[in-house]
Amino acid sequence: MNFDGLPPLREVIEHYGLQAKKALGQNFLLDLNLTGKIARTAGDLSQAIVIEVGPGPGGLTRALLSHGAKKVIAIEKDERCLAALDAISQHYPGRLEVIAGDALKTDFSQLAPAGSLVRIVANLPYNVGTELLVRWLTVKDWPPFYQSMTLMFQREVAQRIVAEPGSNAYGRLGVLAGWRTQAQIAFDLPPQAFTPPPKVTSSVVHLVPRTEPLHADxxxxxxxxxxxxxxxxxxxxxxxxxxxxxxxxxxxxxxxxxxxxxxxxxxxxxxxxxx
Missing domain, CATH: 1.10.8.100 (rRNA adenine dimethylase, C-terminal domain)
Known part of the structure; x- marks a missing residue:
């Protein structure tokens, strides 16, 4: 058993047959010290409804709940993972809602009651991460429905998000993120922290919306x-x-x-x- 009283993630993956699927952009983060670090980077979660995309076997989900998140709403496309997430839900009664579905077809602004303190925290699947971020940066209503985003990307993408004018990494992502948020890379994660290990280093980016960005369509x-x-x-x-x-x-x-x-x-x- 782990610190939270649930089985180690390797056992969970074995028990439910959750080998990562390349087609879904899955790389599972099994180190609970690192998932805990992501949860802490997101700030005070005690009053927050946390939206998580692609929880997989639930490593980050468990960290968010054990670090006191008021509630976690997790969107998971891979039906194989639902039983493992249900076990976490039973361990934390009333604090985890799992939505079986595609994040690209989800209206995130409608997930939490109006006026809620919402934080988006996710180890985003590599194949949809950038598209989801652009959607969250370009929502019509501003300030947006979320108070912060703490997201994991390939390091190359993370560098594009925080890039300054004049640098090689500066492009559309840097303009959109710089326009509407204050973004910074919190820390890096080596490939060996994941199962299976990706070919690249990953980075966690923390983004806080600007209250009054310059007006533009x-x-x-x-x-x-x-x-x-x-x-x-x-x-x-x-x-x-x-x-x-x-x-x-x-x-x-x-x-x-x-x-x-x-x-x-x-x-x-x-x-x-x-x-």
Whole structure:
């Protein structure tokens, strides 16, 4: 038995036949010290409803509950994992709700009652992590339904989220995250912490929404960053041709010969508002 009175995760995986599936982007984190560290990074959970995506055998779920989360709502696509999660639910009566379904088809803003303190904490499946983050960064209503996000990504993706203008990693993700949140890499996890070990280092990113980000239309900013970074080696007058090119840049007071990675988040907002 472990500190929480439940069986070790390796035994859980063996008992329920939960070998990780590559098609689902699964890499299970079995080290309960590390899952505990993720839970602590998310902050005070005692009043929080925590939304978790892809709990798998429940390592992070257990850490969140043992670190005092008021309630955890876990969305799991892999039906093989439901029995293992049900055992955790019975161990923590009334504090774990498991939704069997696809996170990409879930309306996260409707999961918790209005006015709840919501934190999103997840070891995101590699194949849907970036798409989910972009959706959470571009929700229509702001401030959003969540108070913070503590998410695990491949280190390369994490670096793109926190990237500053002028760096090679700076792109659409860096603009969106920098516009609406304060994001930082909390810590890294080596491949051997997972089963099966991925080929890359992973990083936990903590994002806190800005209360009053600069005003911009989400869809315009999305189109703009996609066009600008889709041809990042080209001058902006060329890469933004379809959106107004040189005339648009002059309207926003930006030199048409500059390249996308040199623009600050504020300059991207100015451009989006000039479209």
């Amino acid at each position: 989400v869809n315009r900013l999305g189109r703009l960053t996609e066009a600008a970074f889709g041809q990042r080696r080209k001058m902006l007058r060329q890469s933004l041709k379809a959106l107004g090119g040189e005339a648009l840049l002059e309207k926003a007071g930006i030199d048409p010969t500059r390249r996308a990675e040199t623009l600050s988040v504020g300059e991207f907002i100015r451009l989006a508002n000039a479209i």
